[in-house]
Amino acid sequence: MNHPEGIARDLVYEAIDQINDLGLSSVILEKAPDARLSGNLDSLGVVNLVTCIEEISEQRLGVTISLADAASADSLGALETVGNLCGTVARLLEARSAQ
Amino acid sequence: MKGFLISDFNAENFGAILRAKGRAEGLQVEVAPFGQVEMVLMNEALPAWQSGLDFAVIWTRPEAVLPSFGEALRGERPSLAALDAEVDAFAAAVLAVQDRSRTTFVTDWVLPPFHSGQGMLSLAESGIGRLLLQANSRLLDRLDSARSVIVLSSAKWFQTVGQDAYSPRMWYTAKVPFSNELFKEAAQDVRSALLGLAGRARKLVILDLDDTLWGGIVGDVGWEQLALGGHDAAAEAYADFQEQLLTLTRRGIVLGIASKNDEQVALAAIDNHPEMVLRRENFAGWRINWGDKAENIRALTESLNLGLDAVVFIDDNPMERGRVREALPDVLVPEWPSDPRLYVQALLRLDCFNSPALTDEDHQRTAMYASERERSSIAQKTGSLADWLRALEVTVTVEELSATNLSRATQLLNKTNQFNLSTRRLTEHELRIWADEPARALWTFRVADRFGDSGLTGLLSAERSGNEVFIRDYVLSCRVFGRSVEDTMLRTVLEWARGEQGTSVIAEYVPTAKNKPCLEFLQRAAAAADQKEVFRWDSAAPLPECPDITVRWGGLGGREPEVPLAS
Numbered sequence: 001m002n003h004p005e006g007i008a009r010d011l012v013y014e015a016i017d018q019i020n021d022l023g024l025s026s027v028i029l030e031k032a033p034d035a036r037l038s039g040n041l042d043s044l045g046v047v048n049l050v051t052c053i054e055e056i057s058e059q060r061l062g063v064t065i066s067l068a069d070a071a072s073a074d075s076l077g078a079l080e081t082v083g084n085l086c087g088t089v090a091r092l093l094e095a096r097s098a099q
Numbered sequence: 100m101k102g103f104l105i106s107d108f109n110a111e112n113f114g115a116i117l118r119a120k121g122r123a124e125g126l127q128v129e130v131a132p133f134g135q136v137e138m139v140l141m142n143e144a145l146p147a148w149q150s151g152l153d154f155a156v157i158w159t160r161p162e163a164v165l166p167s168f169g170e171a172l173r174g175e176r177p178s179l180a181a182l183d184a185e186v187d188a189f190a191a192a193v194l195a196v197q198d199r200s201r202t203t204f205v206t207d208w209v210l211p212p213f214h215s216g217q218g219m220l221s222l223a224e225s226g227i228g229r230l231l232l233q234a235n236s237r238l239l240d241r242l243d244s245a246r247s248v249i250v251l252s253s254a255k256w257f258q259t260v261g262q263d264a265y266s267p268r269m270w271y272t273a274k275v276p277f278s279n280e281l282f283k284e285a286a287q288d289v290r291s292a293l294l295g296l297a298g299r300a301r302k303l304v305i306l307d308l309d310d311t312l313w314g315g316i317v318g319d320v321g322w323e324q325l326a327l328g329g330h331d332a333a334a335e336a337y338a339d340f341q342e343q344l345l346t347l348t349r350r351g352i353v354l355g356i357a358s359k360n361d362e363q364v365a366l367a368a369i370d371n372h373p374e375m376v377l378r379r380e381n382f383a384g385w386r387i388n389w390g391d392k393a394e395n396i397r398a399l400t401e402s403l404n405l406g407l408d409a410v411v412f413i414d415d416n417p418m419e420r421g422r423v424r425e426a427l428p429d430v431l432v433p434e435w436p437s438d439p440r441l442y443v444q445a446l447l448r449l450d451c452f453n454s455p456a457l458t459d460e461d462h463q464r465t466a467m468y469a470s471e472r473e474r475s476s477i478a479q480k481t482g483s484l485a486d487w488l489r490a491l492e493v494t495v496t497v498e499e500l501s502a503t504n505l506s507r508a509t510q511l512l513n514k515t516n517q518f519n520l521s522t523r524r525l526t527e528h529e530l531r532i533w534a535d536e537p538a539r540a541l542w543t544f545r546v547a548d549r550f551g552d553s554g555l556t557g558l559l560s561a562e563r564s565g566n567e568v569f570i571r572d573y574v575l576s577c578r579v580f581g582r583s584v585e586d587t588m589l590r591t592v593l594e595w596a597r598g599e600q601g602t603s604v605i606a607e608y609v610p611t612a613k614n615k616p617c618l619e620f621l622q623r624a625a626a627a628a629d630q631k632e633v634f635r636w637d638s639a640a641p642l643p644e645c646p647d648i649t650v651r652w653g654g655l656g657g658r659e660p661e662v663p664l665a666s
Contacts, residue, residue, distance in 0.1 A: 022279055023119025024112060044111050047273045054268060068272060 033083030328374025351461025404577030
């Protein structure tokens, strides 16, 4: 897979746009690597964002990823910042492409 | 505006999307704890029920609230009697909460979107499709009598979104069964219904002509060569589009024309083309000239006594659409497909014409505007206002509120902006409850003249408090304003005040951005003004004279023979 980091960032940013457009977060989420997610999203907000990324990955790339499992297993805090989330998505995409 | 969402599933996303959609209207939405529908409906002490709700939405899935349907989904053979009893119990619970909010929306029941529907067995005896039809039909029957309960067709939301309506990911992680796309459709439908209930549905569709109502430029090719009807695909689509517009007029939506054309040439096409579905009499008015369309739309709307926020403008030309959007931001200008075969679909997708009820006036509205054109023509020929009124031969029929006129009276109260004393908005249920109280009176006024029947176009309500009578609603459609009907209404309440031993009648004007015509009338008609916006009449003083109006008492109030009103 070419440039998984770039592809992952596009997926995450598109999902953030959707969450913001629909009003599903109480604050407007920023599209920047160091923008914080924890504290800005409640538990349903996290589920919405994660699900949105999984669905966009399936629709755009035809690649099924399970971000929910990866995020809960990641002790480094996959959902701490937008950058961390992009990194987690990139690793999942790389792993799928290697299969 | 405050709302309360009750569901058997996690509806937080629906709530968030509804809040975002209704931001312009200041929509506040509280979401009940999910999966506790029965408890939430039964517990009147819940703070949400006490908060002065404008609306509640009760959205349930059949498998969650009808155990017998759940059995059927699992392949068991349910008892039809049990299913009926479950539907009845649910309907009774809904009816028990109908007074806790101004409007209660209930969704109908649909199959889980991922379900195949049992194929050929679905509509057979005890098939799940058949059970669902029976359950929905029974639910509608049980709720029909409740004026403030509205059943929303959720099937439309599911059809629009298709297979993506259900979200297994969201269900297993958060007990949210549906996708946000589905919630968007639902939120749009609820918002549209709320706007309709508040009298803010669109009422006038203004159309371009060339390449919008027909194919081709009539000024270039002549009406004989226009693409309209027949066997050509695009030409047939234009005729179908006109059919759909005609259908819209039967819901009380009026049509107008704003077109850059020579008026005589364009009207010749409308009058003479054999495949025209819409004829001159189907349009409430037109502005066909070479002037700016935005200005023409403004002038046409004013001439029909409507506000720009009641208008939808349809034009195939993106430049014209852009110009009107920029100049008249209150006008709804939908994006429009370039292919005429998609016009009908684009029109049917518009959800801005939502109305809670259809009345006789809705069916006849376009004809009423045509009569208005004839009245204006007489006005130009007669010398004075008195001569004009005499020539019109106006008859006003006064009726008390009844089951027959309740829908139209409520619609008039909620839709009228310009001649409206207090701009009070009530549901049918609230209006009936208000008028049923002792020491209150409410009259409706039907207006007709030699050119036609304008229907129920006036409403006045009053309340006695001690020796004073307060006018609570003073509402008159602008279509009949200026024909002394407003004086006849005033005379009616003054007569009632005398009968009630009231010494004075008081009208407190509540200003809005649109109701200045009412203020101007009060300033002219009132004997005195206590303050700038509080007007007073001595009920013992001579009554206003309306010598050229014949008043009849109809309905339950039939107390007087046909006599002209004069003191």
